[in-house]
Each structure stands twice: as C-alpha cells, then as structure tokens.
Amino acid sequence: MSLTTQLAIATATVAATVMIHLTGLAGLLAILRRHRHASQLLIAFFVNGMAILLAAFGLFALHAVEIWLWAALYLLLDAFPNLEHSLYFSTSTYVTIGYGDVVLPIGIRILGVIEGANGIILIGWSTAFFFSIVDRLKLLERDFEKG
DSSP states (O other), rough: OOOOHHHHHHHHHEEEHHHHHHHHHHHHHHHHHTOOOOOOOHHHHHHHHHHHHHHHHHHHHHHHHHHHHHHHHHHHHOOOHHHHHHHHHHHHTTTTTTOOOOOOOTSSSSHHHHHHHHHHHHHHHHHHHHHHHHHHHHHHHHHHHHH
C-alpha cells in the first residue's frame, strides 16, 4: 500500500476516533451536569463518588470503542490473521506500550505509528477532562462545607 493511501486511511480513522471522543465527552458532560448538590455531606460524597466512577468507566468505554475501530481496520486490511491479534496490537499501540511481539506488515506500518499518536492525544484529552470533573466536584464539596 502506498504511503499516500496509508496517510489517507489513517487520517480518516483519526477523524473518526476524534469525533467519537468528542461526542462521548459531550454525552458524559451532559450526564454529569445533571449532578446536583446533595443536602447532606454523606450523600454528597456518595453522589460525587458515583459521578467520578461514571466518568472513569465512560472514558474507558470511549477508548475501548476507538481501539476496536483501529482493530477492525487492521482486520479489514488483512494485517493480522484474527481478531485477537488485531485487538492486541491495537490496544498495545493505542496506549503506546508497543511490546513489539506483534507487528504490522511492511506496507501498512505507518498506520500503527499514527494510531499510537492518536491514542496518546485522546488519552491526554481524557485525562484533562477527568481532572476537570474531579476538580469541579472538589469545588462543590468546598461550597457544601462553607454553606
């Protein structure tokens, strides 16, 4: 596969994962905005804990969808013999572990490199989102303690 084709496929896949991530974060934010102040401190801690869990599992689910999208692309391109190999490679590449025991064939290796860049950027975006949610909940608790 030519470099131009690899870059075109990678660009389309990155665009898809970014749109998935944007939509997912917007959905999580909409759900978390429904989070209300609790009237008692114990209830506030429980509700805030549930909000943090929802955010964490929601982010994990988003990354799983994006990893599966890359794995499906590798299967479609016959890069690996089965789903397990595709998913294993995609996961280790997306999170930039890259063990190197399973590698892409020559001719589509650029896709793996771009998946790694895509993954690290989306993980960074998720980290910033998660930090802002936790920070916001801490501010709500401080307001609760003042009031």
